[in-house]
Every structure is written in structure tokens, then in C-alpha cells.
Amino acid sequence: MKLAKTLQSLFVTSEAHPLIKTGGLADVAGSLPQALATLKAVRQQAAVNQHILLPGYRSVLAQFDDLKHIADIEHTGHHGVVRLLETKFPDSDITLWLVDAPNCFDRDGGPYADATGQDWPDNAARFAVFSRAAVAIALNQLDLDWQPDIVHCHDWQTGLIPALLSLHEQRPATLFTIHNLAYQGVYSAETFFNLGLPQELWHMHGLEYHGNMAFIKGGLAYADWLTTVSPTYAHEIQGSEFGFGLDGLLRHRTEQLNGIINGVDYDDWDPATDPALVENYDVEHFEKKLSNKTALQKQAGLPVDEDIPVLAFIGRLVWQKGIDVLLESLPQLLRLNIQCIILGSGEHSHEQTLRKLQKRFPDKLAVTIGYNEEYAHQLEAGADMFCMLSRYEPCGLNQLYSLRYGTVPIVRRTGGLADTVIDASQGARSTGFCFNQTTQADFIDAMQRALARYNKPKQWQALAERGMRRDFGWQQSARHYLELYIKVCQQRP
Numbered sequence: 001m002k003l004a005k006t007l008q009s010l011f012v013t014s015e016a017h018p019l020i021k022t023g024g025l026a027d028v029a030g031s032l033p034q035a036l037a038t039l040k041a042v043r044q045q046a047a048v049n050q051h052i053l054l055p056g057y058r059s060v061l062a063q064f065d066d067l068k069h070i071a072d073i074e075h076t077g078h079h080g081v082v083r084l085l086e087t088k089f090p091d092s093d094i095t096l097w098l099v100d101a102p103n104c105f106d107r108d109g110g111p112y113a114d115a116t117g118q119d120w121p122d123n124a125a126r127f128a129v130f131s132r133a134a135v136a137i138a139l140n141q142l143d144l145d146w147q148p149d150i151v152h153c154h155d156w157q158t159g160l161i162p163a164l165l166s167l168h169e170q171r172p173a174t175l176f177t178i179h180n181l182a183y184q185g186v187y188s189a190e191t192f193f194n195l196g197l198p199q200e201l202w203h204m205h206g207l208e209y210h211g212n213m214a215f216i217k218g219g220l221a222y223a224d225w226l227t228t229v230s231p232t233y234a235h236e237i238q239g240s241e242f243g244f245g246l247d248g249l250l251r252h253r254t255e256q257l258n259g260i261i262n263g264v265d266y267d268d269w270d271p272a273t274d275p276a277l278v279e280n281y282d283v284e285h286f287e288k289k290l291s292n293k294t295a296l297q298k299q300a301g302l303p304v305d306e307d308i309p310v311l312a313f314i315g316r317l318v319w320q321k322g323i324d325v326l327l328e329s330l331p332q333l334l335r336l337n338i339q340c341i342i343l344g345s346g347e348h349s350h351e352q353t354l355r356k357l358q359k360r361f362p363d364k365l366a367v368t369i370g371y372n373e374e375y376a377h378q379l380e381a382g383a384d385m386f387c388m389l390s391r392y393e394p395c396g397l398n399q400l401y402s403l404r405y406g407t408v409p410i411v412r413r414t415g416g417l418a419d420t421v422i423d424a425s426q427g428a429r430s431t432g433f434c435f436n437q438t439t440q441a442d443f444i445d446a447m448q449r450a451l452a453r454y455n456k457p458k459q460w461q462a463l464a465e466r467g468m469r470r471d472f473g474w475q476q477s478a479r480h481y482l483e484l485y486i487k488v489c490q491q492r493p
């Protein structure tokens with residue numbers, strides 16, 4: 001194609017901070033488009049004009065009072081009226097389009113599950129409708145007088161888009177980003193036919209997956225290019241341990257697959273300006289972190305003592321995050337001179353175990369079950385250390401937030417954690433502690449190394465300050481995406 005000076009991109013996502021969030025995808029979707037939009041055309045490269053497409057969840061629609069109905073979308077299946085609404089993404093100039101399909105999205109609860117954590121039984125239909133709306137926009141079928149050069153899709157919820165677009169000659173380029181390969185959107189063959197999906201897509205190199213259908217295969221098999229969110233994870237998912245049954249397909253696509261590390265939105269995550277903190281601080285004023293620690297200990301109901309190291313964990317309480325191993329390790333860990341604060345929600349059994357452990361160790365362990373954005377910021381600021389025992393971690397954002405907040409990360413060496421944290425054994429480059437396996441032995445060993453270092457305050461501070469100086473802002477990663485957008489568009493015949 002002839003490259004326009006400004007590339008038009010449709011960024012399709014099922015969540016975006018600050019509108020709707022269950023995890024890191026929302027952080028990325030809420031900040032990458034803006035980072036891309038602010039990249040100026042340099043060295044003859046195009047700039048990019050983003051439009052974001054998001055489902056019109058009830059809670060999202062309620063956040064706007066200026067929604068403009070700009071089109072009706074037909075042929076999305078038997079789901080009543082589907083309208084396209086337009087507004088601006090908060091605090092930006094970026095066009096936000098919302099797919100208003102009341103049968104699918106006008107309900108209480110989360111984007112994928114009800115208030116009790118049960119997946120919505122009609123998720124396949126909901127995200128098929130959403131994907132068909134994206135396809136209609138991408139093919140300029142809605143008289144919007146706008147067509148993207150590239151459609152950038154994220155995770156299984158958008159997997160049908162590259163597949164459906166592949167059936168059209170005059171289509172934009174497609175890029176599919178894998179944020180988590182384990183979530184695949186697998187449904188029965190019957191669902192495939194009930195959704196009225198084109199028969200041409202039903203084969204083992206298409207959407208069919210061991211007799212079922214997998215939404216994610218639509219992205220993996222049909223997108224022009226694939227990315228994931230760290231170079232190490234891009235490598236790992238091509239092997240059987242991390243490939244979750246899709247490693248063969250990913251090896252087949254290895255020439256069109258690369259890893260681009262996520263950036264951090266330092267407008268949201270910077271201790272120098274963070275409004276959630278009792279006192280702001282930066283690398284030149286590390287000592288001011290202490291008042292945040294004191295406030296945190298008070299808030300968590302733990303003894304206020306600046307000499308006791310505070311370890312934090314924030315995240316989804318699921319197998320991926322190694323929460324079971326953290327729980328197993330706590331009785332041994334809490335015998336040491338340490339306090340531990342956990343914020344998370346997820347599997348009921350882990351929530352129960354946490355509550356029990358808190359009763360057993362009231363002076364050492366503080367647990368908050370639930371989702372609390374402000375507390376997450378206060379924890380990042382007030383804790384001394386942050387642990388991530390992930391069995392796999394495509395990128396991980398909390399270790400990046402921890403680095404900026406001078407909260408030393410202790411992480412399993414996998415995926416994006418391996419790419420962003422440098423172990424203390426590496427001397428002057430080091431920023432944290434890494435361990436090899438999600439086991440109690442490896443974790444406790446890393447914790448003991450961390451505690452020994454903590455007892456040497458000058459060395460500890462130097463380690464924390466090195467982390468604070470690392471720059472994981474979006475600038476570089478956004479530039480990589482832009483270069484990739486250009487390359488993928490140029491390769492379209």
C-alpha cells in the first residue's frame with residue numbers, strides 16, 4: 001500500500017483503564033494509544049491516528065453524558081439493535097467508539113463474569129457481536145467515512161476479527177497482541193455454528209481446535225502479524241511448557257511474531273505526583289517513602305515499625321500468579337522479621353485461606369480481598385518489597401510500578417519479569433531479586449537474600465534507587481509498535 005502520512009488505526013480491546021479494568025490489558029489499552037498518538041512523524045515515518053473500540057458495558061456508558069449515536073450496525077447475529085456510540089477517551093483527544101448492544105453488555109457485573117465470578121454463559125455471543133462490529137467498521141460499511149489502515153486486536157475476545165477480515169480482499173492489515181495465551185475463548189463446535197460463523201473458518205488451521213472452536217486461534221492463525229508483551233514470553237510460548245497447546249501454531253508463525261515489552265503510564269504511576277500517597281517522593285528524596293510506609297502499616301492494622309520490612313503482593317488470586325505457593329510459604333515466611341500485605345481477588349478457596357492465615361498471624365499479615373485501585377498505589381509506595389511468584393507472566397506491570405516506587409521486586413524469572421528485573425547478584429546493574437521456579441524453596445531462598453540485603457540499609461537504598469532510575473515509559477515500546485504498524489501495512493498487497 002501507499003503509506004499515508006498519518007496511519008489510521010483501530011485499537012480493539014475488551015477493557016481500558018480508567019473506564020473498565022480487570023488486569024494489565026486495561027492498563028496497556030488505556031495508555032498505549034495515547035503514547036502512539038503523541039509520537040510525532042520522524043525520519044519519514046508516519047504518525048498514527050488511533051480510534052479505540054470498546055464494548056458499551058453498562059458501567060462504561062454511565063461514565064459519559066456526551067455519547068453520540070453515529071451508526072447502526074447490522075448483521076451482528078440475532079442480538080437486537082446494535083448501535084455505535086462516539087465520544088472521546090478520557091483526558092485525551094482520541095476517538096472512543098462504544099459498541100452499544102444492550103442484550104450483550106447492559107448488565108451489572110464485570111466484563112467477562114457476573115458479580116459472583118461466574119463467566120457469563122453467553123460470552124461467545126457477546127464477543128462475536130463485538131468483533132462483528134469491529135469488522136463492519138474496519139471494512140467501512142457504516143458510512144463513517146473512515147477506514148483504518150490497521151486493526152490492532154488484543155486477546156481472545158477480539159480473535160474473530162482477523163479471521164473474519166481475512167475473508168475480504170479490501171481489508172486493512174491486522175495485528176494481534178497476545179496478553180495471555182492461557183485464556184483462549186474455547187467453545188463447542190455447536191457454538192461456532194450457532195454464531196453463524198463462515199464455514200470456511202472451520203478447519204484445523206482455522207478456528208477449529210480439537211473439535212471445539214477457539215476464539216484466540218482467529219488471531220493467531222489469521223492476523224498478519226502477532227506480538228506479545230515481552231521478548232522472553234514471545235520465546236516461551238513457542239515451547240510446550242508455556243504454549244498451552246498452541247505452541248505448534250506459534251512456531252509455525254515464528255517469522256511474524258515478536259515481543260514488545262509493555263510500558264508504564266508514569267502520569268498514573270509516579271510517586272512524585274501520585275495523589276494517593278500521603279507524601280510524594282522521588283529518587284532524590286527516597287527518605288520520604290518512609291511516611292508512606294508508616295501510613296500503610298497503620299491503615300493495614302499492623303504494628304508501626306520502620307525497621308520491619310514490609311512485603312506486598314497485589315494481583316489476581318489465581319494459579320498463574322503462584323498464589324498457592326505464596327500461601328504455602330507464608331507460615332514459614334512470617335516466622336521471619338517481616339510483615340506481609342496482600343491485596344487481591346480471585347478464586348474463592350484462596351480468598352478463604354488468606355482470611356484464615358490473617359487470623360493466625362494478625363500482627364504480621366494484612367489481607368484485603370477485593371479490587372482497590374487507590375490502595376494498590378498506597379501499597380506500591382508504602383511497601384519495601386514486592387513479590388511476584390508467577391508461573392508464567394507475559395509482561396507483568398506491578399514489578400514495573402514497584403521499580404518506580406523504590407519497592408524492590410522479588411520475582412520468578414519468567415516472561416516479562418525476566419526481561420525487566422535484574423538480580424542482585426549482577427552488582428551495579430541489579431534492581432531486585434529473581435528466582436527460578438515457582439516453588440516454596442526457591443521463593444524463600446530469594447526472600448532470605450532480600451532480607452539479608454534489607455539489613456544493610458545503604459546497600460538496600462542503592463538497589464531501590466537503581467530501580468527508580470530505570471525508564472519503562474511507553475516512548476520506546478510505542479515506537480516499536482509504530483514501526484511494526486508501518487511494516488505490516490506496507491506488506492499488505
Ligand code: ADP
Binds near residue numbers: 314372
Ligand atoms: P494481569 O494482567 O495478569 O492481572 P499485570 O501485572 O499485567 O497482571 O496487571 C495487573 C494490574 O491490575 C495492575 O495494574 C495491578 O495493580 C492491578 N490489580 C490487580 N489486582 C488488583 C486489586 N485487587 N486491586 C487493585 N489493583 C489490582
Ligand code: GLC
Binds near residue numbers: 024028
Ligand atoms: C496479561 C498478562 C500480564 C500483562 C498484561 C498486559 O493480563 O497476564 O503479564 O502484563 O496482560 O499486557
